[in-house]
Amino acid sequence: MPLGALREERSGNDRPPRTGSRSAIGRDLELKGARTETVVLASTAAALLIFGIPLLLFQKTLDENMAFGIPAGGFFMIIFHIFMFVFALAIGLIFWGR
């Protein structure tokens, strides 16, 4: 099979149909799409809450205790910055093909 035809066939298999009737395959793809969005949105919301709740609830404790020479709250905020980079990278890579 010519390489071009193979590429075309693969690309046709990999991509969900953009339009068309609600066939069984279409419904299946739709469900998978919905699950993807649910996972992504739930994990992002969870990450934001993991950042926000400790800062709001334990503000005084975090400010009064030191970690590596700075207030623990500041240390937590810096660590979370780095975590969000890793998180964005992971989410981007996992769902890149969709």
Add this chain to the structure above:
Amino acid sequence: MPKDLSASLMIAAYLAVVVLFGWFTRKRAGKSEEDYLAAGRSIGALTGGFAFASTYSSASAFMGSLGAIAILGFSFAAWVNVFVIGMMVFMAHLIAPHLRRTGLLTIPDFYSHRYGNTFRVISAAITTIIMWVYLVAQVKAMGLIVSDVLGIDYGIGIWVALAFIIYVVLGGMYATILTSALQEVMMLATAFLVAGAIFLKMGWGGSVVAASAAAPYLFSVSGKPGTVFGWSFGLIVLLGSLAMPHLTMRVYSSADEGVARRTVALGAILTAALYAVMFAVPAAVIALGIKLVDPDLALMNLAGRLLPAPLIGFVAASILAAAMSTTDAQLMTAGSAIVHDIYSKAVRRGSAIPLERAVLLNRIVMLLLGLAAILVAMNPPGLIVLIMGLAMAIAAGSLLVPLLGGIWWKRANEPGGVAAALAGLATVLALHPMVLGGALGVRLPSPHLAGLYGVAASALLYILVSLATRPPSEDEVRLFEKMHGRA
């Protein structure tokens, strides 16, 4: 203040390159309105992702935010930065692919197909206002940088903004996206260059500990303005950015909906990388005891202390790039809202404008808008980050609910959309201290709460009015189904 010839040459070289981008893309951009406003829908995920990240990271990333961190503390920026990454993940999955499926040209295009022509005019007018507020802040940033590096008067330096006006007018979205991708590369290079210089000088840990000892508010959870200011600003940036037309409009230039999703995902990764290292700058400024006359110039002051002259020029060019990568998109969005949505679709009621005249009209309007922004920015408004907060509040209050609801709630209709936009806008204008809030005697714990109250008012009226009035028309439902790949 650095006024070295090599630094000036570096800025001149950058300006020449971006203007050349406009010159070389002018013919492709002039082929049709789709080419001019959506780059012929030909942009891939890699170029698009770099362009999206730089469009988001305005002058605020290198000027406003860093200066504000130095004087207010890190906590408010931490909320913003973390929420911004969340925003981009939300945009990649909740908005971008669905808007791209519509095959439309502008964001008011979406609103009019989903809610009717009245909403097109309302959203185009609001879009123009939002873009204007933001544009003036960015032009101010350009003037500050050039006057600082070249040692010239701010009123003269501000005319550097002509460069981005020229390349946008000539090359449209083609030039906007290509320059934005280049600008993101420059911004990332600067971020890692400065972070590396700080590391070599005192080590990251050393600068952070020394800064915390010199300014205890810097790394406390509440910072100077308090926790409410921090989380409310983070939340309004998240919500406002989702509705920012110059960001969402970018997805129309993607080759297809999958590319649109990947574009925003790559944008999130690049933005997160930039923010993960830039927090070191305000800490180093304080640790080195640099006195900030203008907080917005914190990065330039630090670069002047740590880097040789040519690299200071590169940093200055990168800050210009950060400002221009956002202003070009804003100019495109404001111009297209006036020409495509108000004049062509509403005033002429969609009767065809000859191809060449349509592109020419876009070019003239964008030129006038750009020049007017320079004239307004002659008298510098307040801190860049505060002006940006107002634009975010207006975007979130007026446009977010109709945008998300239009994509995800089938029952939403035109009366609900109109009521939501107007109620949200009125709430923000009435409560925000930079608009009517001060005159009306409104006292909020944080100015950004005005935007959050706007979102709440908008959502409430959206649901109530939509349910109380007729169901959406067949055309509106058809667009809804198309956005979800079912029509």
